[in-house]
Amino acid sequence: MSPHxxxxxxxxxHRLRIQREWDRTELARKAGVSLPYVSQLLSGAKTNPRITVLRKLATALGTTVAELTGEVDTDETPEDAEDLNRVPAAS
Known part of the structure; x- marks a missing residue:
């Protein structure tokens, strides 16, 4: 990826913030993240935020960390994965 x-x-x-008609200050307030940090994320100056920050932003925006970061989201929680590995009881 080029710097631009x-x-x-x-x-x-940016997309989710605009969809909600929030400015940077509103996003920062709702997520509980500092305004300078949100500004750095939006500008690309900060590229590797902690998972705790990603979770706060995702929660505030009503999405998942995977969707926020562009990763594939299987909609599977760890509990779901455990269920898939269980053998059904014999009837």
């Missing part, structure tokens, strides 16, 4: 190509995180943060 926005990351999936930047694109998704």
């Amino acid at each position: 190509t926005p990351s999936a995180l930047q694109v998704n943060l």
